[in-house]
Amino acid sequence: xxxxxxxxxxxxxxxxxPHPLLLALMTxxxxxxxxxxxGAPTLWRETGLWLAKRSxxxxxVSKLTDARDLKPEDVRTLIGKPIMPPGVIEGRKGWGxxxxxxxxxxxxxxxxxxxxALAQKPSEINASHCKAVALYEMGEFEDALIHFHRGDKxxxxxxxxxxxxxxxxxxxxxxxxxxxxxxxxDFYPIxxxxxxxxxxxxxxxxxxDFYPIIKEMEDKRKLSLNKLKDASDHERxxxxxxxxxxxxxxxxxxxxxxxxxVFLESFQKNPAIQSVNKKGAARILKLASTAxxxxxxxxxxxxxxxxxxxxxxxAATLSTKMKAKKRQEKQAKVELIRSRAKKYVYQLEEIAAKxxxxxxxxxxxxxxxxxxxxxxxxxxxxxxYLDTIYNxxxxxxxxxxxxxxxxxxxxxxxxxxxxxxxLPVTGNSALDIAFNLYNNVFRDYRKILKKIATQVKETSDPxxxxxxxxxxxxxxxxxxKHEIARSMAKKSLSWAVETNNLEWKINALVLVAKSExxxxxxxxxxxxxxxxxxxxxxxxxxxxxEFLMKCFDILDKLDTEEEPIYSTGKEEEIIRLITDxxxxxxxxxxxxxxxxxxxxxxxxxxxxNYATEVDPSPTPPACPGDDWRGGVTCLVYPLLNxxx
Numbered sequence: 001x002x003x004x005x006x007x008x009x010x011x012x013x014x015x016x017x018p019h020p021l022l023l024a025l026m027t028x029x030x031x032x033x034x035x036x037x038x039g040a041p042t043l044w045r046e047t048g049l050w051l052a053k054r055s056x057x058x059x060x061v062s063k064l065t066d067a068r069d070l071k072p073e074d075v076r077t078l079i080g081k082p083i084m085p086p087g088v089i090e091g092r093k094g095w096g097x098x099x100x101x102x103x104x105x106x107x108x109x110x111x112x113x114x115x116x117a118l119a120q121k122p123s124e125i126n127a128s129h130c131k132a133v134a135l136y137e138m139g140e141f142e143d144a145l146i147h148f149h150r151g152d153k154x155x156x157x158x159x160x161x162x163x164x165x166x167x168x169x170x171x172x173x174x175x176x177x178x179x180x181x182x183x184x185x186d187f188y189p190i191x192x193x194x195x196x197x198x199x200x201x202x203x204x205x206x207x208x209d210f211y212p213i214i215k216e217m218e219d220k221r222k223l224s225l226n227k228l229k230d231a232s233d234h235e236r237x238x239x240x241x242x243x244x245x246x247x248x249x250x251x252x253x254x255x256x257x258x259x260x261x262v263f264l265e266s267f268q269k270n271p272a273i274q275s276v277n278k279k280g281a282a283r284i285l286k287l288a289s290t291a292x293x294x295x296x297x298x299x300x301x302x303x304x305x306x307x308x309x310x311x312x313x314x315a316a317t318l319s320t321k322m323k324a325k326k327r328q329e330k331q332a333k334v335e336l337i338r339s340r341a342k343k344y345v346y347q348l349e350e351i352a353a354k355x356x357x358x359x360x361x362x363x364x365x366x367x368x369x370x371x372x373x374x375x376x377x378x379x380x381x382x383x384x385y386l387d388t389i390y391n392x393x394x395x396x397x398x399x400x401x402x403x404x405x406x407x408x409x410x411x412x413x414x415x416x417x418x419x420x421x422x423l424p425v426t427g428n429s430a431l432d433i434a435f436n437l438y439n440n441v442f443r444d445y446r447k448i449l450k451k452i453a454t455q456v457k458e459t460s461d462p463x464x465x466x467x468x469x470x471x472x473x474x475x476x477x478x479x480x481k482h483e484i485a486r487s488m489a490k491k492s493l494s495w496a497v498e499t500n501n502l503e504w505k506i507n508a509l510v511l512v513a514k515s516e517x518x519x520x521x522x523x524x525x526x527x528x529x530x531x532x533x534x535x536x537x538x539x540x541x542x543x544x545x546e547f548l549m550k551c552f553d554i555l556d557k558l559d560t561e562e563e564p565i566y567s568t569g570k571e572e573e574i575i576r577l578i579t580d581x582x583x584x585x586x587x588x589x590x591x592x593x594x595x596x597x598x599x600x601x602x603x604x605x606x607x608x609n610y611a612t613e614v615d616p617s618p619t620p621p622a623c624p625g626d627d628w629r630g631g632v633t634c635l636v637y638p639l640l641n642x643x644x
Contacts, residue, residue: 394503486515
């Protein structure tokens with residue numbers, strides 16, 4: 001669509017490129033009104049050239065096609081600007097429609113545009129080059145070689161035609177089995193006879209006048225090839241069949257696009273793509289199929305230029321300098337990866353010394369994500385670095401089981417241990433309350449657990465499994481799923497026993513104790529603490545032994561305390577306000593049963609559900625308008641949620 005301004009200042013919309021059949025049915029006035037303004041082809045052409053200059057090939061092709069349809073005799077639209085000096089020709093300043101279509105792998109269209117330009121202006125050298133390149137890309141190497149030779153006679157500088165001649169000749173020799181070792185040795189007689197016929201040696205006196213020139217060129221070519229050819233010293237290259245050979249071929253021709261090709265092929269077979277939105281799923285599948293077909297077409301085009309056996313022979317016959325250069329590049333890459341791995345490990349140790357849990361966990365994830373993907377060839381000491389990271393994590397968690405006397409008072413040991421074991425403490429600070437309220441807000445623990453579960457399935461390293469199961473137990477404990485947390489902690493303990501890592505054993509045992517305590521199993525929790533204390537003594541870590549002894553003392557007092565653990569002034573006030581003796585007994589029993597519940601469950605709606613399960617008998621509501629099942633919950637729950 002185009003817009004133009006009339007004499008009255010109004011904007012009118014004009015249809016661009018009306019259909020020829022529609023024009024035939026229109027009157028002369030209607031057809032004239034629907035024609036684009038005179039400057040439209042120039043506007044679209046310059047817009048297309050401007051877009052091509054900025055690598056926006058798809059919209060450039062659209063604009064240039066519109067300009068070509070309106071004015072097909074414009075060579076500038078078809079080819080672009082004239083050939084520029086050396087260094088500029090390979091840029092995008094001279095890209096017309098033909099060159100843009102070559103960049104989009106539309107070689108048939110590029111050839112058609114170049115031939116159209118040559119029909120308008122046979123002396124256009126840029127059109128000859130576009131035609132030769134299009135023929136070469138289509139696999140018509142002989143025709144492309146002819147056009148490159150013709151262009152080279154007309155224009156020596158820049159040397160684009162000379163480069164095309166060299167590349168085309170090299171491709172033809174690779175295709176007919178020259179300079180590829182003994183792979184095509186059985187076909188040498190046939191290819192030699194065909195070459196003799198093509199150059200005119202076996203066709204009588206037809207080419208007799210040109211035979212001396214051909215002979216001289218052939219001798220020069222053989223002299224240059226003999227320096228590179230040493231086929232007798234090379235064994236036959238082994239052929240790999242099956243999917244491995246296909247993947248190898250795809251990597252050699254597509255390079256980094258091989259991963260995209262594999263993804264697109266697996267994506268089309270993935271049943272998860274099917275959804276309720278069938279139109280959207282069909283559109284996505286169509287896009288994936290189109291992209292996959294384009295990559296396959298590109299691979300076949302490159303394979304036509306240079307067969308696989310030619311590439312393998314080139315790789316096998318690299319010069320000594322080239323091999324040494326590749327070894328140096330590989331060694332430099334290994335050194336770079338190794339230095340980065342050391343950097344992550346050193347940073348992790350520095351962060352661990354600051355005892356900041358959140359920063360330390362983020363640093364762990366970053367270090368593992370940047371070290372683990374590398375293969376053993378790129379990072380020979382990969383396992384050593386990962387084991388160092390896991391040991392650093394174990395040491396950091398061990399450091400949490402000590403008293404930091406620089407930041408606490410001597411009489412705060414009990415408070416610190418109760419906070420570590422998630423036991424209620426009196427006089428919570430505002431910071432502790434805020435931390436408990438927003439503990440699950442800043443990190444998506446379910447997403448983290450899903451990621452860790454995937455990693456568990458993909459690894460068999462005992463050190464990594466010890467770390468992963470401990471992390472799963474820790475996150476499940478935060479989410480309040482203490483039964484699963486205990487199971488994960490015991491799995492971490494079993495793998496720690498296999499690796500005989502005392503620090504991970506202690507960490508897993510303390511996590512088991514916390515999970516058992518949350519479920520009301522204080523005896524099992526004490527047993528786990530005792531075992532962890534013995535291991536800490538064996539490790540000769542007095543600070544951890546002191547911390548675990550304090551944990552055991554607190555757990556021991558929990559068993560002998562007569563006053564309820566979770567009893568506060570609010571609970572006593574509730575019991576005092578109840579006048580009915582029957583309800584008072586039920587309230588005391590309810591508080592006793594809920595002592596083993598987590599604090600976050602104890603003060604939420606789940607408390608009401610638990611109370612209903614404890615007292616399921618229907619009783620008349622104690623408060624008018626209430627629908628609670630049981631008078632105890634009617635009195636207890638509102639008071640628990642009122643500020644003191």
